[in-house]
Amino acid sequence: MKTYKYLLLLIGLSVTGCSDLVEEPKGLLAPEGFFQTTEDIQTAINATYAHAYNEQIWGRKLSNALMLRSDMAAFRPTGSTARRVEMDTHTITDDNEMVYDPWNRIYRGIAAANEAIAGAALVDVPDAEKNPVVAQAYFMRAFYYFHLVRLFGEVPYLTEPVTATTAEAQAKINKTSAEDVYKGIIKDLEFAEAHLPNTQPARSLPSAGAAKSYLALVYLTKGDWQDAYDKAKEVINNKAAYDYELDSDFQNLFNADVIDASKEPIFALDYNNVEASDNAYDQVAPMTGIRNNYRFGAGNGGWAQVVPEIKVFNDWPAGDYRRAVSFDDKAVFFGDHDSNEDTPDEAYEVNYTEFGTADGSVHEQALARPFIAKYYRFPGTFARGAVRATSHNPSMMRYAEVLLIAAEAAVEIGNQQDAVTYVNLVRARARAGGSWANDYSNTSVPADISGTVTVNDVLEERRYELAFECKRWYDIARRKIGAQAFGPNGLEVRPEFSDADYLTPIPNTEIDSNPNLE
Incomplete structure (x- = not known):
């Protein structure tokens, strides 16, 4: 994935949400005067991507909320930030900023997509030239609504720019049924599938394969098993055309220095060269990293806010290379380890069982448990102190997930042969090990599945393969397995x-301004 720099749309196009229907315009240029060429359409579309980078969505708020709501991560128990505690304990209130910030930012992304789609209609060029560009906006609109409908269920479904700010205009905005929102998502993705190219210069630009992959996940979420299977198979059978393949080393997927060369990401957010612009930078790394950890260089570490449930680590087969990649069970701290005033400060390594103890971590926030390592171990050249920003381009969808979508759908339609094949492809990559921990290379863990594959087998494989990638909560919700996931076992x-x-x-500020959303 080559570095792809995005320009924010700083002209007079309204970027709208539901509670704040129009932002203060930055200029006076009307859409009719701006949209003249396909390059103008692309400039408008770039604004839709920019909202996803913001800390209110994937930079921190939404990504952290999804991890905390799952059964795999918890908020650091010594902390007292109410908004994160609510996410972790499922006591979410309607004034939680981890609810209303993503809501507002997602609708701003949708508004930017709607502006681009509407503006494209003003560009007088053949559809064959215009559609491959505007299809990106359709994809991103579907991307945003897919998050909204899974989080909130019924939501306002807006497909045109909102320009009026009066209370009367706002009162016309109503919730749309989840089923109709899904119909809109599918329609947008089908447009993207039909018009996007098979490959793009960067994985941060959606391709036809990305649209197919998301269609497969949407169908899986709805329980349309045959459609999910068929669409995932289209991706798998045409992986060469889309330039997809499992990366040979699982660690590469979380190494900012090499991820751009991998063929596994299908759609990613590109944080390269995006720094502190409207909070558009990656903060997942510090939120999950070990406080005061010097293991990967001075100044690295994190705020230790989102931590793994200890049972996740303990129950994970120790021979699985993905476990070594996903966690850090050691850290290097710097200071007076033995409390001897005659001994100068020095770096010392400790096991996770000593984190937070008098003889271990020098910081109380480093709890006695392993920490999530996927995001801060190899943060890239763009990393800042405490890895507050990184060059890591997180995959929103990768080829391994398509294989597991096909496997789960195959189980549901009675195709055990494909279910076994696709789960075992993912497991074989894990067995191959990689550069991070050589002693994991060519082990027997995880073993191939033989015999019958169950839905639970696939869900467990997703849990291991996609650990801490903000997928698990959506799996729990779509399968309605919360009682088991959060039960005594x-x-x-x-x-x-x-x-x-x-x-x-739904945020209370939205309901206060529009009772239709109650």
Whole structure:
């Protein structure tokens, strides 16, 4: 993936949400005066990507919320930030900023997509030239709505620019049924599938393969098993055309220095050369990293806010290379380790069982448990102090997930042969090990599945393969397995979990300004 720099749309196009229908315009140029060429359409589309980078979505707020709501991660127990505690304990209130910030930012991304689509209609060029460009906006609109409908269920479904700011105009905005939102998502992805090229200069630009892959996941989420299987198979059978393949080394997928050369990412967010512009930078690394850890260089470490459930680590087969990549169970701290005033400060390594103890970590926030290593171990050249920003381009979808989508759908339609094949392809890559921990190379863990594959087998494989990649909560919600996941035998025990917890409350500020959303 080559570095792809995006320009923010700083002209007078309205970027709208539901509670704040139009932002203060930055200029006076009307859409009719701006949209003249396909390059103008692309400039408008670039604004849709920029919102996803923002800390209110993938930079921190939404990504962290999805991890905390799952059964694999928890908020650092010594902390007291109410908004994160609510996410972790499923006691989410409608004034939680990890709810309303993503809501508002996602709708701004949707508004930017709507502006680009509407503006494209003003460009007088043949559809064959215009559609491959505007199809990016359709893809991103589907991307944003797919998050919204899984989080909130019924939401306002807006497909045209909103220009009026009056209370009367706002009162016309109503919730749309989840089924109709899904119909819109599928329609947008089908347009993208039909018009996007098979490959793009960067994986941060959606391709036809990305549209097919998301269609497969949308169908899987809806329980349309045959459609999910068929669409995933289209990707698998044409992987050469789309330039997809499993990376030979699982660690490469989380190494900012090499990820751009990998063929596994299908759609990614590009944080290269995006720094502190409207909070558009990656903060997942510091949120998950070990506080005061010098293992990967001075100044690295993190804020230790989102940590793994200890049972996730303990129950994960120790021979699985993905476990070594996903966690850090050691850290290097710097200071007076033995409390001897005659001994100068020095670097010392400790096991996770010593984190937070008098003889271990020098910081109370380094809890006695392993930490999530996928995002801060190899943060790239763009990393800053405490890896507050990184060059890591997180995959929103990668080829391994397509294989597991096909496997899960295959189980549901009774195709055991394909289910076994696709799960074992993912497992074989894990067995091959890689550069991070050579002692994991060519092990027998995880062993191939033989015999019958169950839905639970595939869900467990997704849990290992996609650990801490913000997928697990959506799996729990779409399969309605919260009672088991948070039950007495679950990875995280939350006996008060109820079916109401599958959906997120709509922000109270939205309901106050528009009772139709209550």
